[in-house]
Amino acid sequence: MTIGVVGGGQLGRMLALAGIPLGQKFLFLDRSTDTPAGQIAPSLVGEFTDQKLLRALAARSEVLTFDWENVSLAGLRALGRATRIAPPLAALAMSQDRIAEKRLFTKLAIPTTRHLAVDSVPSLVRALRTVGLPGVLKTRRLGYDGKGQAVVRTIEEAWHGFEKLRGVPLIYEEFVPFDFEVSIIGARSRSGEIAIYPLNRNLHRDGILRLTRAPFGPAALQRRAAHHLRRVLEHFRYEGVLNVEFFVRRGKLIANETAPRVHNSGHWTIEGAATSQFENHLRAILGLPLGATTARGHAAMINLIGTLPARPLVLATPEAHWHDYGKEERPGRKVGHVTVLADSAQRRDAAARKLLRAIDPVALRAL
Numbered sequence: 001m002t003i004g005v006v007g008g009g010q011l012g013r014m015l016a017l018a019g020i021p022l023g024q025k026f027l028f029l030d031r032s033t034d035t036p037a038g039q040i041a042p043s044l045v046g047e048f049t050d051q052k053l054l055r056a057l058a059a060r061s062e063v064l065t066f067d068w069e070n071v072s073l074a075g076l077r078a079l080g081r082a083t084r085i086a087p088p089l090a091a092l093a094m095s096q097d098r099i100a101e102k103r104l105f106t107k108l109a110i111p112t113t114r115h116l117a118v119d120s121v122p123s124l125v126r127a128l129r130t131v132g133l134p135g136v137l138k139t140r141r142l143g144y145d146g147k148g149q150a151v152v153r154t155i156e157e158a159w160h161g162f163e164k165l166r167g168v169p170l171i172y173e174e175f176v177p178f179d180f181e182v183s184i185i186g187a188r189s190r191s192g193e194i195a196i197y198p199l200n201r202n203l204h205r206d207g208i209l210r211l212t213r214a215p216f217g218p219a220a221l222q223r224r225a226a227h228h229l230r231r232v233l234e235h236f237r238y239e240g241v242l243n244v245e246f247f248v249r250r251g252k253l254i255a256n257e258t259a260p261r262v263h264n265s266g267h268w269t270i271e272g273a274a275t276s277q278f279e280n281h282l283r284a285i286l287g288l289p290l291g292a293t294t295a296r297g298h299a300a301m302i303n304l305i306g307t308l309p310a311r312p313l314v315l316a317t318p319e320a321h322w323h324d325y326g327k328e329e330r331p332g333r334k335v336g337h338v339t340v341l342a343d344s345a346q347r348r349d350a351a352a353r354k355l356l357r358a359i360d361p362v363a364l365r366a367l
């Protein structure tokens with residue numbers, strides 16, 4: 001059976017790596033064959049919006065999925081009912097627009113940030129007055145890794161941010177002085193079965209995820225996050241893996257955003273959970289029974305950003321697992337990750353600290 005994947009990045013690569021032992025074949029669509037996924041499986045080459053290529057991909061695949069949310073919704077919709085697409089396009093549409101996302105959170109009684117849409121000077125003034133300072137101005141669409149955002153502490157910064165981002169629909173939301181950030185990942189299969197992973201504690205810098213540790217207590221937070229995630233999965237009669245990010249302030253969860261796909265904060269599940277998020281995404285979209293989501297120990301995932309560290313340094317650490325995405329090194333680009341797996345949180349943090357000293361000294365200070 002062939003799974004068609006729109007996008008051939010590292011998420012697609014890890015989907016293929018998880019699916020091959022299940023007997024699946026993969027076909028990707030991306031702008032070149034030298035992508036992380038294209039290096040290990042065949043690809044069609046062209047634009048994500050190319051209708052002829054999307055149709056060719058659909059014709060050769062049992063089911064179509066995608067490895068990031070900024071794929072062409074219109075292109076996928078135009079394929080019509082003849083093709084099975086999972087996750088559902090309604091969930092993709094929601095996650096592509098920060099306002100639609102917040103509207104859904106509110107509808108499902110999931111607390112989120114105060115916000116207003118901004119598309120003109122008067123609407124900016126109104127948003128500043130209603131939401132107040134400090135805040136964050138973001139593009140409604142196409143944001144990732146903190147791109148398309150400006151933190152606003154003063155009226156002056158609001159004008160600067162608006163000048164920088166204007167021209168596309170924006171959202172202005174309150175700045176949350178969070179204590180920390182978490183995310184939760186779960187899968188819903190075609191049959192309606194749901195499996196939810198332990199909570200991830202995430203550390204971002206400059207809008208990019210640097211470090212995830214899981215499982216992360218306390219139990220009450222896990223229960224509430226799982227409850228919110230379950231509501232989103234059921235709302236869409238979802239098929240596949242979905243992630244919800246939260247800010248945590250004074251023990252309360254405030255939803256930030258969703259991703260209708262496997263997520264960077266779930267990479268630890270490859271070694272750290274009974275079944276990885278990648279395998280469970282495939283099981284879910286194929287209608288197979290979901291695998292157990294229990295943690296196998298205590299995991300820390302360190303993103304490798306810009307450059308790869310010296311391999312011997314990582315490989316000489318017995319708790320470490322090395323993942324190279326096969327990408328060219330470039331500042332700010334995710335080129336790989338390392339997962340540390342240990343039998344206690346203390347031993348995990350000690351091993352992670354040792355690696356971070358060489359890989360990411362700023363993240364080290366926050367650990």
Ligand SMILES: Nc1ncnc2c1ncn2[C@@H]1O[C@H](COP(=O)(O)OP(=O)(O)O)[C@@H](O)[C@H]1O
Nearest residue numbers: 136143144145146147173174175176204207257
């Ligand atoms: N309203 C906010 N208050 C405080 N920090 C924020 C806010 N919005 C974003 N951030 C910070 O920036 C990171 C990236 O923002 P996010 O909205 O998740 O966009 P992206 O799509 O780039 O991941 C967040 O994980 C958080 O660390």
Ligand SMILES: [Mg+2]
Nearest residue numbers: 145245256257
């Ligand atoms: Mg985010």
